Amino acid sequence: MSTWKSSEVFNRESGKNTTCQICGNEPDATWSRNEDIILCSSCAFDILPKLMADAVANRLLNHPIPKDLQISAFKAMWKEAEKNYWYAAACQLLQAVKREDAAHDSN
Numbered sequence: 677m678s679t680w681k682s683s684e685v686f687n688r689e690s691g692k693n694t695t696c697q698i699c700g701n702e703p704d705a706t707w708s709r710n711e712d713i714i715l716c717s718s719c720a721f722d723i724l725p726k727l728m729a730d731a732v733a734n735r736l737l738n739h740p741i742p743k744d745l746q747i748s749a750f751k752a753m754w755k756e757a758e759k760n761y762w763y764a765a766a767c768q769l770l771q772a773v774k775r776e777d778a779a780h781d782s783n
């Protein structure tokens with residue numbers, strides 16, 4: 677799951693002056709693994725689906741299969757991406773509820 681923080685909090689904690697890695701605007705989300713992926717929501721919605729399609733296409737080019745199966749492969753990957761999207765959305769909503777509960781309990 678990505679670790680969302682406001683750009684102000686992320687910059688303070690990371691010691692970086694972070695901007696969206698694609699457009700340079702204020703970021704909305706970070707994904708931290710080996711490297712940080714830092715994007716604004718506009719670039720995430722615009723670029724990530726295109727990157728996903730490119731990745732599937734390049735994988736298919738390296739493993740040639742009949743055209744009808746190529747379309748099926750694209751559809752299968754989109755279904756997988758959609759599951760991952762809703763899983764991440766549910767996790768973010770759960771975290772928001774936990775933050776609200778914690779704030780309520782501390783008052």
Ligand SMILES: [Zn+2]
Pocket residue numbers: 696697698699700701715716717718719720
């Ligand atoms: Zn951007």
